[in-house]
Amino acid sequence: MNKIYLDHAATSPVHPIVIEKMVQSMNRIYGNPSSIHSIGRDARKELDQSREILAKSIGAKEQEIILTAGGTEADNLAIFGTAYARKNEGNHIITSQIEHHAVLHACQKLEKDGFEVTYLPVNENGVISIDDVKKALRDDTILVTLIFGNNEVGTLQPIKEIGDLLKDHLASFHTDAVQAYGLVPLSVDELHVDLLSVSSHKINGPKGIGFLFQKKGTKLSPQLFGGQQEKKRRAGTENVPATIAFAEAVKISEQTIVEKVETYKQFKETMIEILKNEEIQFKLNGHEKFALPHILNISFPHTDVESLLVNLDMEGLAVSSGSACTAGSIDPSHVLVAMYGEKAEELRNSIRFSFGYGLTIQDIEEAAKKTAKVVKRLVK
Amino acid sequence: MQEVKNPANTRVVVGMSGGVDSSVAAYLLKKQGYDVIGIFMKNWDDTDENGVCTATEDYDDVIKVCNQIGIPYYAVNFEKQYWDKVFTYFLEEYKAGRTPNPDVMCNKEIKFKAFLEHAISLGADYLATGHYAQVKEIDGETQLLRGLDNNKDQTYFLNQLSQEQLSKVMFPIGHLEKKLVREIASEAGLATATKKDSTGICFIGERNFKEFLSQYLPAQPGNMVTMDGEKMGRHDGLMYYTIGQRHGLGIGGAGDPWFVLGKNLEKNELLVGQNIHHEALFSDQLTAVNMSFTTTKPLDTIFSCTAKFRYRQEDVQVKVELTPSNGAIISFAEPVRAITPGQAVVLYDGDVCLGGGTIDEVMKQGKKLTYVG
Numbered sequence: 203m204n205k206i207y208l209d210h211a212a213t214s215p216v217h218p219i220v221i222e223k224m225v226q227s228m229n230r231i232y233g234n235p236s237s238i239h240s241i242g243r244d245a246r247k248e249l250d251q252s253r254e255i256l257a258k259s260i261g262a263k264e265q266e267i268i269l270t271a272g273g274t275e276a277d278n279l280a281i282f283g284t285a286y287a288r289k290n291e292g293n294h295i296i297t298s299q300i301e302h303h304a305v306l307h308a309c310q311k312l313e314k315d316g317f318e319v320t321y322l323p324v325n326e327n328g329v330i331s332i333d334d335v336k337k338a339l340r341d342d343t344i345l346v347t348l349i350f351g352n353n354e355v356g357t358l359q360p361i362k363e364i365g366d367l368l369k370d371h372l373a374s375f376h377t378d379a380v381q382a383y384g385l386v387p388l389s390v391d392e393l394h395v396d397l398l399s400v401s402s403h404k405i406n407g408p409k410g411i412g413f414l415f416q417k418k419g420t421k422l423s424p425q426l427f428g429g430q431q432e433k434k435r436r437a438g439t440e441n442v443p444a445t446i447a448f449a450e451a452v453k454i455s456e457q458t459i460v461e462k463v464e465t466y467k468q469f470k471e472t473m474i475e476i477l478k479n480e481e482i483q484f485k486l487n488g489h490e491k492f493a494l495p496h497i498l499n500i501s502f503p504h505t506d507v508e509s510l511l512v513n514l515d516m517e518g519l520a521v522s523s524g525s526a527c528t529a530g531s532i533d534p535s536h537v538l539v540a541m542y543g544e545k546a547e548e549l550r551n552s553i554r555f556s557f558g559y560g561l562t563i564q565d566i567e568e569a570a571k572k573t574a575k576v577v578k579r580l581v582k
Numbered sequence: 583m584q585e586v587k588n589p590a591n592t593r594v595v596v597g598m599s600g601g602v603d604s605s606v607a608a609y610l611l612k613k614q615g616y617d618v619i620g621i622f623m624k625n626w627d628d629t630d631e632n633g634v635c636t637a638t639e640d641y642d643d644v645i646k647v648c649n650q651i652g653i654p655y656y657a658v659n660f661e662k663q664y665w666d667k668v669f670t671y672f673l674e675e676y677k678a679g680r681t682p683n684p685d686v687m688c689n690k691e692i693k694f695k696a697f698l699e700h701a702i703s704l705g706a707d708y709l710a711t712g713h714y715a716q717v718k719e720i721d722g723e724t725q726l727l728r729g730l731d732n733n734k735d736q737t738y739f740l741n742q743l744s745q746e747q748l749s750k751v752m753f754p755i756g757h758l759e760k761k762l763v764r765e766i767a768s769e770a771g772l773a774t775a776t777k778k779d780s781t782g783i784c785f786i787g788e789r790n791f792k793e794f795l796s797q798y799l800p801a802q803p804g805n806m807v808t809m810d811g812e813k814m815g816r817h818d819g820l821m822y823y824t825i826g827q828r829h830g831l832g833i834g835g836a837g838d839p840w841f842v843l844g845k846n847l848e849k850n851e852l853l854v855g856q857n858i859h860h861e862a863l864f865s866d867q868l869t870a871v872n873m874s875f876t877t878t879k880p881l882d883t884i885f886s887c888t889a890k891f892r893y894r895q896e897d898v899q900v901k902v903e904l905t906p907s908n909g910a911i912i913s914f915a916e917p918v919r920a921i922t923p924g925q926a927v928v929l930y931d932g933d934v935c936l937g938g939g940t941i942d943e944v945m946k947q948g949k950k951l952t953y954v955g
Binding site for chain 1: 619654656657658659700703704705
């Protein structure tokens with residue numbers, strides 16, 4: 203059976219050129235970039251070159267990039283790092299109800315540790331209101347952390363506007379751009395963000411590598427201690443091959459961004475058109491325009507998500523929904539809860555399709571038809 | 583019916599608990615060539631304050647075993663249905679001074695209803711479980727038979743299954759002795775081969791029953807008295823005690839041990855007496871409600887068969903008289919000890935489990951034993 207991978211927002215296949223680059227680098231260099239000998243220096247040189255590519259991709263400087271083991275670590279470093287570095291200045295943090303768990307659970311932990319956290323609501327398209335940010339902002343707010351593009355429904359937040367709003371406020375502004383990176387051009391200067399998280403494995407790079415942008419002068423207390431790496435902001439020997447591969451993935455991503463956005467837009471339209479032609483009852487979750495191009499979250503009334511997921515998997519379609527909770531069963535998505543409320547039927551019948559490298563329009567047509575077939579069978 | 587279809591074209595969903603029995607059930611079906619899918623059912627949220635829940639460990643075992651066998655695995659959440667259909671009933675029964683059997687209800691309403699429907703929605707022809715019971719097709723009907731391992735037979739808990747449910751069920755280990763099931767698991771190298779069997783009611787697990795129940799029902803302590811009204815001590819709440827129970831009464835002193843004989847709900851008194859064979863514990867007739875039969879064939883209004891009044895009890899010869907509204911009067915020549923309202927009465931014709939009901943009232947020589955509920 204032809205398996206069609208429609209879960210690129212969860213993780214993405216590594217691009218063949220990236221694999222080649224990573225394997226080559228492992229063959230060629232093995233030194234520790236902190237070592238003083240020539241073998242160490244070779245590694246340092248390539249690491250720095252890669253870091254430059256990463257920095258440029260968001261309009262940052264090399265020194266502003268802290269390499270991490272991925273998006274979750276970058277988010278955690280931004281949140282805990284800011285909270286503990288600035289706790290003498292204030293005790294209040296603003297975030298939203300639709301953050302990735304890497305942000306949400308970090309904020310909940312800070313709440314337990316005595317910080318005060320405001321979780322901003324969203325409208326039914328999943329958008330935060332700038333007015334709500336204004337209202338929540340206090341003199342003792344030390345951090346505002348908001349997701350750039352939501353990973354479940356794809357809605358984009360008005361990060362630039364909020365960045366402008368916060369320009370003259372003491373709070374550090376962090377955005378989790380893991381899902382948007384590579385699909386939306388990001389410039390940290392334009393956005394007026396102080397901290398920004400990114401991950402490699404969402405853009406066809408290897409897993410286990412990501413970075414946090416830390417604007418020069420932004421206070422941050424390290425969360426890992428040991429060596430002097432990353433200018434003492436993140437101890438641990440750098441993952442050189444993964445960083446080199448990550449930089450390669452970034453290069454490819456930048457070269458193809460226009461094409462990708464166009465293709466995924468077409469995928470979305472095709473999928474929707476086929477479902478309509480098949481006379482399937484469905485509803486889109488998220489925002490029609492203000493959204494990431496590769497995420498399509500659809501609610502199928504009168505179906506059940508647990509049945510849908512398994513049936514689609516048995517048809518060879520890899521899709522997802524919400525987040526797997528303990529013991530593999532599906533927890534209602536906190537994002538959909540924030541959009542529709544606790545009781546909404548969308549919580550029980552929504553599926554996320556997410557597009558990426560390697561998919562063809564034929565795959566999308568097949569996927570849409572198979573989805574229609576399954577939904578027709580399951581509708582009660 | 584099971585022989586008609588080619589196994590390769592027969593999809594079987596196996597309800598996997600992460601225990602050895604359901605692991606071997608899945609393994610055997612896969613070996614026979616069926617299109618097998620393993621599904622873990624999550625019915626209870628037992629996440630503790632540290633975020634740890636045993637369901638996660640059990641699901642990890644399901645994953646390991648399914649990967650060893652080479653079948654896909656998924657999970658499904660029935661916490662809400664379980665709460666509404668099983669746990670609510672469980673609490674209501676305790677409130678009414680009875681001793682419910684949630685496993686019987688779980689099989690009837692969750693495993694072989696909600697879960698069966700889920701399996702069918704996945705295109706399954708059959709639902710299989712690791713129960714020690716057997717199904718056999720005779721004259722176009724599926725019969726529910728005792729498991730071969732008499733010590734493990736679980737038909738007692740399956741007595742409420744209907745013909746329609748049974749026709750879609752497989753019990754792949756019902757013809758095996760438990761010992762052999764473990765051997766098969768060991769030989770196949772299954773991750774659960776030496777895993778300890780789970781004990782007790784599934785949602786309570788190995789926790790303290792009293793403590794668990796007290797989280798949901800207010801306990802009303804009262805007096806422990808003899809049948810003659812002599813006060814022997816205090817009890818912690820009638821719901822914590824079961825007819826015939828010996829341990830946990832805390833009546834000290836010399837002489838024979840003490841047993842629970844019954845409950846007086848009005849006075850909130852626990853009736854106790856000495857001697858394991860206290861005559862007040864014995865009865866010769868009971869009434870049952872919610873009688874359900876595994877066959878669709880009409881039964882005589884009065885018939886003889888054997889019965890069990892509790893799990894793992896020896897069969898007793900009984901006479902059954904069916905009464906309106908799914909009731910029955912069940913009589914037995916030899917008096918039986920500690921029949922407990924709320925528990926199941928299950929009827930057998932040889933090895934065939936005919937069905938059963940819930941014990942409602944208990945009688946001796948035509949008189950209702952008001953003190954047992």
